[in-house]
Structure formats: C-alpha cells, structure tokens
Amino acid sequence: MKKIGQFIQHFWHWIFIILCLIIIGGSFYSEHLDQVKQQHEAREVSSGQISNQQLHENGILILCYHRVVNNHTFSSRFALTLSNNDQLHEYSMPVDKLAYQIHYLKDHGVRIIPISTAVKLIKENKPLKHKYVVLTFDDVDSTLTSNVYPLFKKLGNIPYTAFIVTSNTGRYDNGTRLATWKQLHKVLKSPNVTIGVHTNNMHYLIDNKPALKYARNYPRFKKDYQKSEKIIKKKIGHRTPYFAYPYGEGTKREQKYLADHDMVTFSLDNGIVTPGYDLRQPLPRTMVDEHSWNNVIKKWVNASVEN
Ligand SMILES: [Zn+2]
Structure with missing residues (x-):
C-alpha cells in the first residue's frame, strides 16, 4: 500500500x-x-522602409506623385497600353485612382495639409493628435494643370506642392510635355498650391547616378540652385523655401548649403515625419505606387496609435 x-x-x-x-x-x-x-x-x-514604431505613430506622411493621366480619354488609354516607356507606367497615376486615394485618406480621418503647415507643426514640436498627409508633385508635366488642378478644386481646394525643374518648363520629356509657365500661372493663382524647385537644369543621371550625387558637381549645383531661385522670383514674385532632390538624393555638402539658405529639402526615402524633426535634414517622401499604397500608406492610415 x-x-x-x-x-x-x-x-x-x-x-x-x-x-x-x-x-x-x-x-x-x-x-x-x-x-x-x-x-x-x-x-x-x-521593404517600404517605414519602421514598426513609425507605423503606430501620429505624424506627417509626405507623398510624391508624378504624372496624373486622364484614364477616360482614348489617347491616354492608348498610350498606357502601347507605351514601352517605363516611366509612363511606373509614375503614371490615373486621375480616378488619385481621386479614390484622396477620398480614402479623408474618410479615414487623415488631414491633408499644405507643406507650410507641416513645417509649422514640426517646429512647434508638440505631440500630434492626428495623422497628416502632404501631397507633392514632381517634374510637373501638363497633366498637373489638366487633371490634378480641376480635381483638387472640385474636392474642396486640396493643398499640394508642385516641384518644377525651372529650365525645363514647356519641354518634352520622356514622351510627356512639361507644364508651361502660362499653365503654371493658372495653377499657382490658387492659394492651395505651393511651388518648390527641383533644380534648374540638373535633373539627370550620369552613369545611372543622379548628377547631384557627384561631389565634383558642387560648384555647378550652387549656380544651378541660384538660377532656379532667380527664375522663380522673376515668375512668381518671391523665392521658394522648398527644394526636392531629383531622384531623391544629393550630397551632404549640398544639403548643408541648402539648409544654410533656409531651404526645406525633400528626399524619396519612406518615413513618417514627427514633431521636432531636424529640418536641416531632408524630409522623407513616399513615392506613391501600387506597392507603397498597400504596404506603407494604407497600413499607416489604418494602424492603431500607441502613445
Ligand atoms: Zn523628378
């Protein structure tokens, strides 16, 4: 037992x-x-380069668009179907899709603000109560005036920034015509539109590397920047404090020069900007395509905020 x-x-x-x-x-x-x-x-x-921590934060997401095509016209549908031009496919956004994205952001409580408000929020350095988006358009071809301008007006004067290559206005570039000053003037009359520079004439690659990434191009870069500001001042009456790097990149020396000239600069790295961000460094921007819309933008918009 x-x-x-x-x-x-x-x-x-x-x-x-x-x-x-x-x-x-x-x-x-x-x-x-x-x-x-x-x-x-x-x-x-x-893979969209936004950290898990950033995903759950209120902040400012800066979006970068290029061409916005009218998918209703036969010619643009035809061009999109037949074209071998990668840029046309990669960077072209049908206007309906852009409208859908704006509605989506607004319906999910995101506030679309002008870049000046974003800079103010960064400088104030107080915790943000909302998620904010800043819209920017690079290169600025004529579709900005024909498609974006009427759409954003209809949606209630949505604020946005247009980064122009000051020497290229009106030229043909990769099968698209860049906006002329006449077209730009019409757009710039709206108080919701901000202008920025995208160099005067240094938007090209040398051996697959952006011209501004070459240290030896620094003297040329300085002259080019001064020229772009001169043209802007002549055309719109004042300078712009906004500069977007072509292909999203420059050198540290160029960045220092621009920061010393009180320029707010923009890269093409993904990321959420939070208050207190060092404005002497480029602000990250997310290029909008199918992948970033699903994997970065929508995820951030829908993510819960952890305090
Ligand atoms: Zn560009």
Whole structure:
C-alpha cells in the first residue's frame, strides 16, 4: 500500500512538473511566434522602409506623385497600353485612382495639409493628435494643370506642392510635355498650391547616378540652385523655401548649403515625419505606387496609435 501511495505521490509530482514545463515551453514558443510575426511585419513594412514604431505613430506622411493621366480619354488609354516607356507606367497615376486615394485618406480621418503647415507643426514640436498627409508633385508635366488642378478644386481646394525643374518648363520629356509657365500661372493663382524647385537644369543621371550625387558637381549645383531661385522670383514674385532632390538624393555638402539658405529639402526615402524633426535634414517622401499604397500608406492610415 505504501508503495502505491508513493507511486501516486510521485505520479502527481511528475504530472505537476510536466504541466509546468508545458506552460513555460508554451509561453516561450508563443513569444517566439510573436517575435517571428513582428520580424516578418517589420521586414514587410521596411521593404517600404517605414519602421514598426513609425507605423503606430501620429505624424506627417509626405507623398510624391508624378504624372496624373486622364484614364477616360482614348489617347491616354492608348498610350498606357502601347507605351514601352517605363516611366509612363511606373509614375503614371490615373486621375480616378488619385481621386479614390484622396477620398480614402479623408474618410479615414487623415488631414491633408499644405507643406507650410507641416513645417509649422514640426517646429512647434508638440505631440500630434492626428495623422497628416502632404501631397507633392514632381517634374510637373501638363497633366498637373489638366487633371490634378480641376480635381483638387472640385474636392474642396486640396493643398499640394508642385516641384518644377525651372529650365525645363514647356519641354518634352520622356514622351510627356512639361507644364508651361502660362499653365503654371493658372495653377499657382490658387492659394492651395505651393511651388518648390527641383533644380534648374540638373535633373539627370550620369552613369545611372543622379548628377547631384557627384561631389565634383558642387560648384555647378550652387549656380544651378541660384538660377532656379532667380527664375522663380522673376515668375512668381518671391523665392521658394522648398527644394526636392531629383531622384531623391544629393550630397551632404549640398544639403548643408541648402539648409544654410533656409531651404526645406525633400528626399524619396519612406518615413513618417514627427514633431521636432531636424529640418536641416531632408524630409522623407513616399513615392506613391501600387506597392507603397498597400504596404506603407494604407497600413499607416489604418494602424492603431500607441502613445
Ligand atoms: Zn523628378
């Protein structure tokens, strides 16, 4: 009897130990699964280069668009179907899609603000209560005046910034015509439109590398920048404090020069800008395409905010 009693006692000891091991092992395993999931999410989001922490923060997301085509006209549909021009496909946004995206952002409580308000919020350095988006358009071809301008007017004067290559206005570039000053003047009359520069004439690649990435181009860059500001001043009566790097990149020396000239600059790195951001550094901008819309923008818009 004694042996049976001891056996039962041992038996329960063992059951207890095994249960403990299962619980400890299970919690380690679920922690491991959480970590794997988090790593996976981080990688997925970081393929759009926005960290998991940024995903759950209120902040300012700056979006970069290029060409906005009218998908209703036969000629643009035809051009999009037949064209081998990668840029036309990659950077072209049908106007309906742009309208959908604006509605989507607004319906999800995102506030679309002008760049000047964004800079003010960054300088004020107070926690943000909302998610904000700044809209920017690079290169500025004539579709800005024919498609974006009427759409944004109709949607209630949505604010946006147009970054122009000051020497290229009216020229043909990659199969698209860049906006003329006459067209730009019409757009710039609206108080919701801000103008910025995208160099005067340094928007090109040398051996697949942006011209502004070459240290030897620094003297040319300075002259080019001064020229672009001169043209802007002549055309619209005042300078602009906004500069977008072609292809999103320049050198540290160029950045220092622009920051010393009170310029707010823009890269093409993804990221959420939060108050207190160092404005002597380029502000990150997210180029809008199918991938970034699904993997960065929508995710951030829908993510819960952790304080
Ligand atoms: Zn550009």
